[in-house]
Amino acid sequence: MASHRRTSQPGRTTAARTSRVAALSVAATAAALATPTAQAAPGETPADVASRVDRLYQQAEKATEQYDAAGERADKLRADLNDLQDEAARGQERVNRMRDGLGSLAGAQYRSGGFDPALALMLSSDPDSYLDRAEALDRISNRQLTQLEELREAKRALDQHRSEATAKLNELNRVRATLRARKRDVQGKLATAQRLVNSLSAADRARFASRLAERTSRSARGFDLSDLSGLGPASGRAAAAVAAARAAVGAPYAWGSTGPSTFDCSGLMVWSYRHAGVALPRTSQAQLGAGQHVPLGQARPGDLVIYRNDASHVGMYVGGGQVVHAPYPGARVRYDPVGMMPIAAVTRPA
Template structure:
């Protein structure tokens, strides 16, 4: 029986071929089991950006509320601290007067009254002086009562100042939290947009323009104005700054004239002008220009006057949107408003049908 030959090891070339084949097979298997994360669609990016901007605007209105509260508390704290200073000065004066009375009493009352009468060379003069001393004692009692009352008021003012300063500190922390939240949401929205190509960003802008034009066309069609519908269908991203606004009179005319003068200025969160505005900053300053002071925050502006039915809207009315009333605009007639939209956009004219309409208010 012949000797069996030991099989020779595979050559390096053959090993390379086998390794390559195995790698290719593994890649095929991997491709069959692994799934790449689908790239976000343009529509989903736009939806997320819009949601972040809306959440930011909600936080901005809360920020405005905390800011107004902080300003009021600061005024209150300053006034109370001034009262404390005045009270302390009054107490110091009373203590000085009490000290003088006590020293005088010690000098004159060091000897028993009966002994003083026996030793006095002029008893009638002593009795007159005693009567004066009784008056001084009564005056001293009144002075002591005044000092006690002043001290009690001073203690109350100090306690009120301490509580007000504590509230001011708490509101300051809430203000900082809201500010951080706003900046985070706006940064997230901007980051998502930055990841898009210039072409995709242009598409989003075009979609927003188309949505605005569609809303305008719908508003015009509802009013039965074919010419207005045709103009709306050709609407660009920026409003026509020269378009005539519906006529208004009196205070409404001044309010609308102010808002019209702001068209094209950028939205600025928590800003009340003159270079940028947020939604409630624009409406509050417009009313100020018309001689009427209204609240700073949109939710508070909802309570600044009687509510008005949509069918009875008049130029100058405040119009509100979304369930929590976090957006407000200024009605100018013909179903349109001037409003400050959101970060990255400019003050514009927009149909009130373009957003979830909640109601209107007519401040007196």
Template structure:
């Protein structure tokens, strides 16, 4: 069985299309045939793994960004409401002071404070005035509380916006990293001769056919999905076989690795986290030897790739840009853990 980077001629073209037009590829080897197909395959395998790691970081940051945008919006709405309430109370206090002045013809210390151009002056000093009656004291305390909340929430909004800008820069950097590595992979693939690319194509076709045949075998008795939810998720993943890998996609027409798990398990009524690293902790760990169809198989030490166990030692996964959702041997990549949602 070939590794997940046993790439095709079509994959080489798709890698260029996946990278945005502004991406700059790394220089290709010095001439055709300067690297063997196995060497190129191994280098491309590493580049796709690195690109997928950066892609999962970007997806996670985008999820965090969406959460922060929602929180910032709620904070801004609350801030506007608090500011309006403070303005209303200040207006009521001003009206009280003006009325007292017009009725008495003199301006006592409390009224002088209330007519001050700087409300913070009377908020700080009014407590020392014995003349403040209970109603006025209540209004002053209410205004003080409103203004303190306004200051607190204004600072919170500022912090949220600063974090959003930091996330925006992080997402842009990770996307650029993805594009750079995909461009480098395409350049490496382009360094192969036509015969070498044809050889890789034939080997991958043979491996894909063998994997599909193995996956089509009946499951041993008692080794089917653990429950109805897993069965529904497995059926959805099987239906996605043949659809393209697209970075950041969650279906229904294209997927990245964690996007496929997210989409398939929603058919089982389970809302998984979006990234592969989060999905690694979205259920109960089971030994690989006890994996059941529907379980999520997490790969590599940094957990940047996931697939769904399909039974008979096979997984369904979205492998890399340019490839399509397919069956593959569960042990074609280093398994980090198996999770049962």
């Protein structure tokens, strides 16, 4: 049955999401250039700037995960709203058909027996024929009562669908407002970080980049690789996800992106496991609970390594004491030691 709503064209949702990510990246860059340049504090070394920028990146990553969660909720609400609107359209068509049918029955009843039955029987020249007609009218009357009740039920269902659609629309508007706030938060932190980097001389920027790399390797020092099992992937799906993650190495970080050419940290996990036929939740916090938790010593390639107490970063263990992850803005998907930062949990997707 035809719906009263216009359906979306195939691919439009994906294309719109890709365009949105691209627009947000451009907006973040524009914000960095348009805002007055932040300066490193007097006496602040590239190492100090690296620490400040690293903190900003962590804060931006946490805000990005919140943005991703709000975006996932908005997508779900839009799908629910579309379904409710379709239900309401079908319900309205059903109500209209019932009303038309009842109108036809009422007209037939009026034309065939529009006055007192006793008087009609007394005046009838053919009582037997009249009684046959009266019985038919009685059946019509009973059918009409049944259809009236069905009409009432259809109208109640229609009102319910409309009420639910209104509630979904109101919630969607609230989530959209949250998305805008998260977007401003991420863009502000990234712009501040970029302005700090831009305030450095070319030589200091080079030292700054090496400091960030040193911070990662320094975090991993002392990590005992003998704790790792050295076993292969737990399943064929895990192996496929590892292959996809490895293929993404070198792709740029872009917040809010799930590929195919740019990624944020949780987006890379979603994209990699999608290639294995597994649908992961969108955010690292949700990915924390997306499977069985295993001890780090039992980690296998394909397991998700969730970092920090707030679970704001995630990488994929690929064996050999390494993860593949999308580190932070300005960096590319790369290999790093599994112990590069505090580990919250290791999750093995189902």
